[in-house]
Amino acid sequence: MALTQQLLELDSIHLQAHAANWREAVRIGVDLLVRAGTVESRYYDAIVRKTEDIGTWYILAPGIAMPHSKPEDGVIKGSFALVTLAEPVNFGDPDNDPIDILLTLAAADTKTMNEGAIGEVLTLFESQGTIDRIRGAKNRDELKALFESLGLET
Amino acid sequence: MLKIVAACGNGMGSSQMIKMKITQVFQALKVSADVQHMAIAEARDQVAKFDVVICSEALTSQFPQSGRTKIIGLKNLLSTQEIETKVRAAGLIK
Numbered sequence: 001m002a003l004t005q006q007l008l009e010l011d012s013i014h015l016q017a018h019a020a021n022w023r024e025a026v027r028i029g030v031d032l033l034v035r036a037g038t039v040e041s042r043y044y045d046a047i048v049r050k051t052e053d054i055g056t057w058y059i060l061a062p063g064i065a066m067p068h069s070k071p072e073d074g075v076i077k078g079s080f081a082l083v084t085l086a087e088p089v090n091f092g093d094p095d096n097d098p099i100d101i102l103l104t105l106a107a108a109d110t111k112t113m114n115e116g117a118i119g120e121v122l123t124l125f126e127s128q129g130t131i132d133r134i135r136g137a138k139n140r141d142e143l144k145a146l147f148e149s150l151g152l153e154t
Numbered sequence: 155m156l157k158i159v160a161a162c163g164n165g166m167g168s169s170q171m172i173k174m175k176i177t178q179v180f181q182a183l184k185v186s187a188d189v190q191h192m193a194i195a196e197a198r199d200q201v202a203k204f205d206v207v208i209c210s211e212a213l214t215s216q217f218p219q220s221g222r223t224k225i226i227g228l229k230n231l232l233s234t235q236e237i238e239t240k241v242r243a244a245g246l247i248k
Contacts (some may be wrong), residue, residue, distance in 0.1 A: 050163050054194065055212040057163035060171070061232045068167045093212060095229040110166040118170045125232055 002153035003080055003120040008144055010036040012081035012104075015137050022091045022099070023048055025083065026067045029104030032081040039106045040074030047073075056091045059099065063135070064125060065091060068105035078108040078117070082143075084135055101135055124152070156180075156187040156246060159200075161209040165193030171231050172208055179237045185247050206246060208237065 007013055012032040019025035030044040046069035059065045081104040088098030103121060125131055130150060137143045147154050158176055162168035169191035180187040192200075194216055197207055201223050209217075211227035219225065224244045230236050241247055 054163055054216065057194075057210045057213050058168050059210065059212070059231075060168075061230045064232075066167065066171075068164070070164045070166070095211060105167055107166060115170065118167075118174060122171065122174065122232065 003117060003124065004147040004152040005154055007080055007082050008140070008147075008154055010038070010079060010081075011140070012036050012038075012079065013140055013143065014081075014083045015139060015143065016086045017083055018087070019085055019089055022051075022089050025065075025085060025089050025099065025102055026051075026104075029067060029081045029083045029102050032083070033079055033104060033106055036079065036081075038075070038077040038079035040076065043069055043074040043106060046070070051091075056093050059091060059093045059096045060125065062096045063088065063099055064096070064101045064103070064131065065099045066103045066105055066121065068107070071108055071110060075106045075108050077106075079106050080104065080117070082134075084137065101131065156185070156206070157204045158187050158189045158206050158208060159197050159204045160189065160191040161194045161197035161207055161213065162191075163194060163213070165191065165196065168210060168231060169193070172210075172228065175231065175234050175237055176208060179234045179241065182234075183238070183247060206241075206244065 017028050033039040047067050083102040085100040088100035090097040091099050133146050160169045160172035173189050173191040176189050206224040208226045211229050214225050214227035217225045226240045
């Protein structure tokens with residue numbers, strides 16, 4: 001299932017959320033997937049532990065992060081969650097902070113899901129215009145309309 | 155042929171994205187390159203096998219800075235521009 005279609009179907013979306021810091025921001029995204037039954041709660045612990053260990057390797061561009069860990073860290077089913085924050089938070093990346101768009105990625109295996117999924121992430125974040133519209137979206141319907149206008153599957 | 159490794163925290167996700175972008179850049183430049191992706195620990199162990207390691211700027215300190223392998227840190231993983239600029243600056247393509 002396409003990334004955008006899956007987000008809407010699993011309803012793993014939380015727009016204009018509030019997080020006091022990066023851990024809370026990551027937590028919101030993972031909790032959406034826990035609620036959807038696609039990851040175990042320990043997936044959050046794995047992301048945070050690794051971040052504390054080596055830093056934020058999953059920040060994609062100014063304002064945008066793609067928190068994720070390995071399949072064996074509690075992934076039940078390959079899935080994505082999209083979180084935007086009303087107020088951005090710092091992850092400690094001087095070039096890209098503060099972050100207000102988080103696309104949580106959970107891959108069930110490193111090969112099949114990822115190769116297609118990564119391409120879809122790149123398509124979604126291809127234009128600054130789209131990124132800004134995602135950032136400003138207030139609700140699921142707005143997001144759905146945006147995806148449709150881009151020709152992405154819903 | 156240039157041997158490149160895209161590295162990230164888990165060996166999937168970010169490094170696959172970097173690998174995709176590197177491949178796009180080299181295809182557009184019509185330069186041959188062998189591009190792999192792996193977790194940072196493996197990339198570090200095998201660093202001597204590669205001409206260049208490309209990873210998020212956040213991780214460059216994990217690699218030896220001296221030695222023949224060039225380490226390129228990216229601020230933006232969505233940009234082919236940055237990859238091309240830095241690869242040129244490192245003298246890897248004419």
